[in-house]
Amino acid sequence: MSTNHSSAIGSAVHAKKAEIFCRDEARVDWHSKALWMLREKRDRAAASLPEWEQLRQLGSELKLHTLTNLGHYLEEFEKNCLDNGILVHWAKDGVEHNQIVHKILAAKQVKKLVKSKSMLTEECHLNPYLESQGIEVIDTDLGERIIQLAGMPPSHIVVPAIHMKKEEVGDLFHEQLGTEKGASDPLYLTRAARAHLREQFLSADAAMTGVNMAIANKGAVVVCTNEGNADMGANLPKLQLHSMGIDKIVPDLDSAAVLLRTLARNATGQPITTYSSFYRGPQTDGEMHIIIVDNGRTEMLQDKILAESLKCIRCGGCLNTCPVYRRSGGYSYNYTIPGPIGIAVGAQNDDTNSIPWACTLCGSCSYVCPTKVPLDKIIHHHRRLKAQAGKLPYGKRSYMPLVGNFMASETMLNCSMSVARTALRVLPGSILKPFSGAWGKYRELPVAPSSSFETWFNKNRGK
Amino acid sequence: MSSKQSILNALKKVAVEPQALPTFDVAPRIDDVIAQFETNLNTVAGTLHKTGGVEALQAHIDELTAQGKQVISTTDGIKGNRAVPGTAHQLRDIDYAVIPGDLAVAENGAIWVNNKNLGHRVTPFICENLFLVIKADTVVANLHEAINQIGLEQGEFGVFIAGPSKTADIEQALVVGAHGACSLNVYLI
Numbered sequence: 018m019s020t021n022h023s024s025a026i027g028s029a030v031h032a033k034k035a036e037i038f039c040r041d042e043a044r045v046d047w048h049s050k051a052l053w054m055l056r057e058k059r060d061r062a063a064a065s066l067p068e069w070e071q072l073r074q075l076g077s078e079l080k081l082h083t084l085t086n087l088g089h090y091l092e093e094f095e096k097n098c099l100d101n102g103i104l105v106h107w108a109k110d111g112v113e114h115n116q117i118v119h120k121i122l123a124a125k126q127v128k129k130l131v132k133s134k135s136m137l138t139e140e141c142h143l144n145p146y147l148e149s150q151g152i153e154v155i156d157t158d159l160g161e162r163i164i165q166l167a168g169m170p171p172s173h174i175v176v177p178a179i180h181m182k183k184e185e186v187g188d189l190f191h192e193q194l195g196t197e198k199g200a201s202d203p204l205y206l207t208r209a210a211r212a213h214l215r216e217q218f219l220s221a222d223a224a225m226t227g228v229n230m231a232i233a234n235k236g237a238v239v240v241c242t243n244e245g246n247a248d249m250g251a252n253l254p255k256l257q258l259h260s261m262g263i264d265k266i267v268p269d270l271d272s273a274a275v276l277l278r279t280l281a282r283n284a285t286g287q288p289i290t291t292y293s294s295f296y297r298g299p300q301t302d303g304e305m306h307i308i309i310v311d312n313g314r315t316e317m318l319q320d321k322i323l324a325e326s327l328k329c330i331r332c333g334g335c336l337n338t339c340p341v342y343r344r345s346g347g348y349s350y351n352y353t354i355p356g357p358i359g360i361a362v363g364a365q366n367d368d369t370n371s372i373p374w375a376c377t378l379c380g381s382c383s384y385v386c387p388t389k390v391p392l393d394k395i396i397h398h399h400r401r402l403k404a405q406a407g408k409l410p411y412g413k414r415s416y417m418p419l420v421g422n423f424m425a426s427e428t429m430l431n432c433s434m435s436v437a438r439t440a441l442r443v444l445p446g447s448i449l450k451p452f453s454g455a456w457g458k459y460r461e462l463p464v465a466p467s468s469s470f471e472t473w474f475n476k477n478r479g480k
Numbered sequence: 481m482s483s484k485q486s487i488l489n490a491l492k493k494v495a496v497e498p499q500a501l502p503t504f505d506v507a508p509r510i511d512d513v514i515a516q517f518e519t520n521l522n523t524v525a526g527t528l529h530k531t532g533g534v535e536a537l538q539a540h541i542d543e544l545t546a547q548g549k550q551v552i553s554t555t556d557g558i559k560g561n562r563a564v565p566g567t568a569h570q571l572r573d574i575d576y577a578v579i580p581g582d583l584a585v586a587e588n589g590a591i592w593v594n595n596k597n598l599g600h601r602v603t604p605f606i607c608e609n610l611f612l613v614i615k616a617d618t619v620v621a622n623l624h625e626a627i628n629q630i631g632l633e634q635g636e637f638g639v640f641i642a643g644p645s646k647t648a649d650i651e652q653a654l655v656v657g658a659h660g661a662c663s664l665n666v667y668l669i
C-alpha cells in the first residue's frame with residue numbers, strides 16, 4: 018500500500034478534484050458545516066479567556082522578535098541540543114532534508130518508520146522519497162493514516178481527512194484493514210485503527226515527528242498531539258527524528274507557554290492538546306536527531322509582508338473560518354497546505370498563478386489568527402506580486418483588458434482592504450467570478466462583508 | 481559552504497523591523513484553582529478523585545489486580561503487580577499505570593509528568609488506562625506559572641497530559657482512546 022503523493026498533488030488532479038468536490042452541493046454543505054463547528058468551538062474557547070487578545074498580541078510579538086533574531090536563536094538552540102546529546106542537522110531545502118533523513122535511517126538499517134503528523138515532511142514529499150529507497154513509512158495520526166491508505170494528500174493541516182465521510186473510511190478500512198463490511202461507526206473504526214497501529218509502533222525501527230515549538234535556551238522540542246501517536250512512536254524504537262522549519266524556534270519556556278495556550282484553543286476549541294511533550298534528549302541508549310529546514314523560509318524573510326507568514330503556528334484556525342476553503346475543500350489550492358495560510362506560504366510556487374485569488378479578502382482569517390498573521394494583507398500582496406510579474410492566472414487572461422488593469426492598478430493594489438471589499442461588492446459577478454476559480458464556478462460568489470470582522474468587532478463589540 | 485552557514489548567512493539581513501521580546505505579564509485567575517482544574521479536566525475527558533487519598537487508590541488497585549489486571553506503579557506508596565520491565569516493548573500488555581504528576585494546571589486540566597517518574601518513557605502512553613497522582617498543593621492557575629516550575633533537566637523528557645488520548649478524525653466525532661491511554665483518572669492526595 019504505497020502512496021504516491023507526488024502524482025496526487027499535480028495541479029491538474031487538484032483542479033479536477035476541486036471541481037468534483039464543488040459539483041456535489043450536499044457534500045460542500047456538509048464540509049462547510051463540519052469546519053464551521055470547529056470555528057464555533059474555537060470562539061467559545063477564546064471567549065472563555067479574558068486575556069485572549071493579550072495572548073494574541075504576545076504571540077505576535079514574540080514570534081516577530083524571534084524572526085528578527087533567528088540566526089542567533091538557531092545557533093543557541095543547536096548548541097543546547099548538542100549539550101543534551103541531541104544530534105542536529107541543517108537542510109537548505111526539501112531534497113537535502115530527505116537525503117539527511119534517509120542517511121540517518123540507512124545507518125541503522127531501518128525498514129519501518131512510524132511518523133506522526135508533520136506538514137513539513139509533506140512539504141518536502143518525504144514519504145514517496147523514503148518509499149523509493151525501500152523504507153516503509155507508516156503515518157500514525159488517524160486522519161493521516163486514512164488518507165495514506167486512500168493514497169491522497171491531506172486536505173486540512175489539523176484534520177487531514179475532514180473531506181471524507183465515515184462510510185468512505187469504513188469501505189477503505191474494510192479493504193485495507195479487514196474491518197466488517199459496511200461498518201462506519203467512528204468508535205469501531207478508531208478502535209480498529211488503534212489495534213492496527215499499535216502493532217506498527219511495536220514493530221517500528223525508528224520514529225519521526227514534526228515540531229510545534231523548539232525552545233532555544235533549553236535545546237528541547239515540543240510536540241503536541243491528541244492521539245498520543247507521536248509519543249508512542251518516539252518512545253518505543255531507540256531512534257527518534259524530529260523535523261522542523263527554522264520558523265519553529267521560540268526563545269524560552271515562557272514563550273512556548275503563550276503559544277501552547279492558544280494553539281489548541283484556536284485549532285479545535287480544546288484548552289490544550291492531550292499531550293504536549295517536551296523532548297530534551299534521547300531515551301537511555303537511544304539516538305535523537307533534529308533536522309532544521311529552510312526550504313524557502315529565509316527568502317520569505319526578505320519580504321517585509323511575506324515574512325509575517327512565518328509567525329504561523331499551524332493551528333488551522335484560518336482554514337476553518339475561511340468561506341472559500343470551507344466551500345472548496347483542501348485539494349483546490351495546488352499546494353500541500355490549503356486555506357489562507359496555504360496561499361500565504363505557497364503562492365510563490367503556484368505555477369497556475371491562481372491561488373491568491375481563492376480569497377474574498379473578508380479578513381476573517383486574520384481576525385482569528387493566534388499570532389496575528391496578517392493573512393489578507395499577505396494574500397493581497399501575492400496578487401500584486403503576480404500582477405507585477407505578468408502572471409495573472411491561466412484562464413483569466415481574456416479578462417485582462419478590464420480585470421488585469423483593475424487588479425494591477427496601483428490604486429487598487431495599494432488601497433486598503435476595505436476598498437478591495439467594496440470592489441467585490443460593487444463589481445458585477447461576471448467580472449470577478451473568473452478570479453474565484455473552481456470554488457466559484459458552481460455558485461454565486463460569497464457576499465463580501467461590509468467591513469472586516471476586526472473593524473466590525475471593534476465597532477460593535479470592542480473595547 | 482555548509483547548509484548551516486548558508487542559512488545563517490541568509491538570516492543576517494531580514495526585512496522584519498527589530499522587535500523586543502515582550503514581557504509576559506498575564507494575570508492569573510486565582511479563584512478556587514482546584515475547582516477550575518476539575519472543570520477543565522472533565523472537559524478533556526478526565527475524572528478527578530478528591531477524597532480517600534492513597535488508601536482508597538491502593539484499595540482500588542488491589543481490586544484490579546485481584547481481577548487479574550496488569551498494574552504497574554511508579555508512585556511511592558502504591559503497589560501494583562508488575563515491575564518496570566527490561567524493555568519498553570514489554571509494557572504492551574499493561575492495563576493500568578499509576579504515575580505521579582509533578583504539578584497540575586487549573587486552566588486546562590493538564591498534569592506535568594517527568595521521565596524520572598516513568599520507568600520507561602512510553603509508560604503513560606502505552607498503558608490501556610492511566611492513573612495520575614497529584615498533591616493538592618501543586619495545582620497552579622495557568623500555563624505561565626506551570627512552565628516555570630516544571631522540571632526538565634538536560635537529557636530529560638516531560639509531558640503535559642490533559643485527559644485520555646482522543647481523536648475526532650472521522651467526521652468530527654469525538655472518540656476517546658486513540659493511540660495512548662483510553663481513560664484518565666486523577667487522584668488528589
Ligand code: SF4
Pocket residue numbers: 328329330331332333334335336358382385386387388389390392
Ligand atoms: S496563519 Fe494563524 S490561523 Fe492560520 S494556521 Fe497559522 S497560526 Fe493558525
